[in-house]
Amino acid sequence: MTETLLFGVLGGMGPLATLDLLQKMIEAMPAKRDQEHLPVVTWNVPQIPDRQKALAGKGESPLPQLLHAVQQLNRLNVSHIAIPCNTAHHWYPQLAAASRAPILHLVDIAAAQIAHLHPRPQRVGIIATEATLQAGWYQQRLAALGIDVILPTEQELRTLFVPGCYAVKRGENTLGGQLLQELATALINRGAEKLVLACTEIPLAFNAVASPLRAASVDPAYALAQHCVALWQCFMREAHH
Amino acid sequence: MTETLLFGVLGGMGPLATLDLLQKMIEAMPAKRDQEHLPVVTWNVPQIPDRQKALAGKGESPLPQLLHAVQQLNRLNVSHIAIPCNTAHHWYPQLAAASRAPILHLVDIAAAQIAHLHPRPQRVGIIATEATLQAGWYQQRLAALGIDVILPTEQELRTLFVPGCYAVKRGENTLGGQLLQELATALINRGAEKLVLACTEIPLAFNAVASPLRAASVDPAYALAQHCVALWQCFMREAHH
Structure with a gap:
C-alpha cells in the first residue's frame, strides 16, 4: 500500500483554470x-507553448515543458x-509513459460521470477547442454510451x-462568458x-x-475533483482498517 | 544571475487561504x-498540526511538516x-535557516506596504491570531513607523x-465574515x-x-502577491537587457 496519497496537478494551462480545479x-x-482536505502539489507554470496553436501547426510543441512538469511532480513522489486542460490530453500517451505516478484521464472521468446521469441524455453538446473536437475523445465515449x-x-x-476562451486567458471573464454562453445557447x-x-x-x-x-x-x-x-x-x- | 524565477508557495494553512494567495x-x-503569469509551484498539503493550538501549548508542533515542505520546494529549485499564513511565521527562523531559496517574510512585506500609504494612518487595528499578536511582529513594525x-x-x-477563523476553515465563510466584521467594526x-x-x-x-x-x-x-x-x-x- 502507498504510504500516503499526494495529488500532483500539472497546471498552467491556463493558470486560472488550474486554480478553478483546486477550488473544486x-x-x-x-x-x-x-x-481533512486533499494534499495537493501544483505545478502552475504557464511558460509553456500554446496548445491550441501547436495543434493547429502554428507554434512549437508544449511537450518538452509537459514532460518536465511530469518529471518534477514525480520527484516529489506524487501518487497521482x-x-x-482537455487539449493537453493530446500528449497523454507520452506523458503517461514518462510518469511513475498514474495520470488521471480527464475525458475518461468526465465520460464516467455522464454515463451515470439519470435520466441519461440522448443528445449532448460539446464545447471544446478545435483540437479536442478533432481528436474525437468525447464523441467516441458518448457514442459508446x-x-x-x-x-x-x-x-x-x-x-x-x-475569442471567448482567450478572453478568459486575458482575465476578461465576463466577455468570455457572453461569447461562450451564446455558443452554448446555439447548441441547446x-x-x-x-x-x-x-x-x-x-x-x-x-x-x-x-x-x-x-x-x-x-x-x-x-468530475476530476470529485474523482x-x-x-x-x-x-x-x-x-483505518 | 538565476536561470529563471520559480515561486514556491508553502501552503495548506489553510488550503483555501493558499488559493486566495494564488488568485491574488x-x-x-x-x-x-x-x-505572462507567474510561474508558481504550490505545496498545499494541509495534513499539518494546527498552528494556533501548537503555540497555545495544546497540540504538537507543525515544524517537522513545515521543514519537509521547505525541503520539497527546494528540490524543485524554487527561487523564492x-x-x-501569518502564524506560521513563528517558525520563520528555522525555516529560513533550512532553505536554500530565500523565504519572503509576509510581515515585512505588509509593513513595507503600510509605510507607503498616503496619507499614513495614525492608528491601525490588527486582526490576527493570539499567537501572532503575542509575537508582536506587527506592533513592532508599526511602532517603528x-x-x-x-x-x-x-x-x-x-x-x-x-470562531470566525475556524468557520472559514470549515468552509462557512459567510458566518466567518459576520463574526470578523463585528470584530473589525469594534476596532474602527x-x-x-x-x-x-x-x-x-x-x-x-x-x-x-x-x-x-x-x-x-x-x-x-x-501585498505578498504584489511583491x-x-x-x-x-x-x-x-x-531582456
Whole structure:
C-alpha cells in the first residue's frame, strides 16, 4: 500500500483554470477542518507553448515543458497526476509513459460521470477547442454510451469559442462568458439536453456571467475533483482498517 | 544571475487561504495571456498540526511538516518561497535557516506596504491570531513607523476571532465574515483608521459578506502577491537587457 496519497496537478494551462480545479477539490471535499482536505502539489507554470496553436501547426510543441512538469511532480513522489486542460490530453500517451505516478484521464472521468446521469441524455453538446473536437475523445465515449453529440460549427468555433476562451486567458471573464454562453445557447437550440464544458476555461466564463446554463452542464474539471476526493476517501478508509 | 524565477508557495494553512494567495498573484499581474503569469509551484498539503493550538501549548508542533515542505520546494529549485499564513511565521527562523531559496517574510512585506500609504494612518487595528499578536511582529513594525496600534481584547479574540477563523476553515465563510466584521467594526469604533487583516483567512471571510471594510484594510496576502509580481517584473526586465 502507498504510504500516503499526494495529488500532483500539472497546471498552467491556463493558470486560472488550474486554480478553478483546486477550488473544486476543496468544494467537493466534505471537510470540517484544514487537515481533512486533499494534499495537493501544483505545478502552475504557464511558460509553456500554446496548445491550441501547436495543434493547429502554428507554434512549437508544449511537450518538452509537459514532460518536465511530469518529471518534477514525480520527484516529489506524487501518487497521482491530474491535468486540468482537455487539449493537453493530446500528449497523454507520452506523458503517461514518462510518469511513475498514474495520470488521471480527464475525458475518461468526465465520460464516467455522464454515463451515470439519470435520466441519461440522448443528445449532448460539446464545447471544446478545435483540437479536442478533432481528436474525437468525447464523441467516441458518448457514442459508446448511445448518446448523440451536437458540435459547434467551424464558424461558431472561430467567432465565439476562440475569442471567448482567450478572453478568459486575458482575465476578461465576463466577455468570455457572453461569447461562450451564446455558443452554448446555439447548441441547446439545436437539441442538446446537456452540455459538456470540455475546456477548463469555460466554467470560469460561465461563473462570471452567472450563466443559467451551468445547471445543464457537465463540468469535467468538477468530475476530476470529485474523482480525486473519492480516491482519497477510499484510501483513508483502507488506512483505518 | 538565476536561470529563471520559480515561486514556491508553502501552503495548506489553510488550503483555501493558499488559493486566495494564488488568485491574488494572478489578479496582481497585468497579463494578457497565460504565458505572462507567474510561474508558481504550490505545496498545499494541509495534513499539518494546527498552528494556533501548537503555540497555545495544546497540540504538537507543525515544524517537522513545515521543514519537509521547505525541503520539497527546494528540490524543485524554487527561487523564492512564500508562506500564506501569518502564524506560521513563528517558525520563520528555522525555516529560513533550512532553505536554500530565500523565504519572503509576509510581515515585512505588509509593513513595507503600510509605510507607503498616503496619507499614513495614525492608528491601525490588527486582526490576527493570539499567537501572532503575542509575537508582536506587527506592533513592532508599526511602532517603528510611528503608528499606534489598536488590538482586539482577549474576549473579542475568543468570541469573534477564533470562531470566525475556524468557520472559514470549515468552509462557512459567510458566518466567518459576520463574526470578523463585528470584530473589525469594534476596532474602527475604537479609532482604527485602517485594519491589517493579519490572518490569511480574513480576506476570504470579508469577501463572503462583501464587507465595506475591505476598502479600509491592508491585506498582507495581497501585498505578498504584489511583491512576487514586482520581483518577476524586475527579473524579466533584467533578462531582456
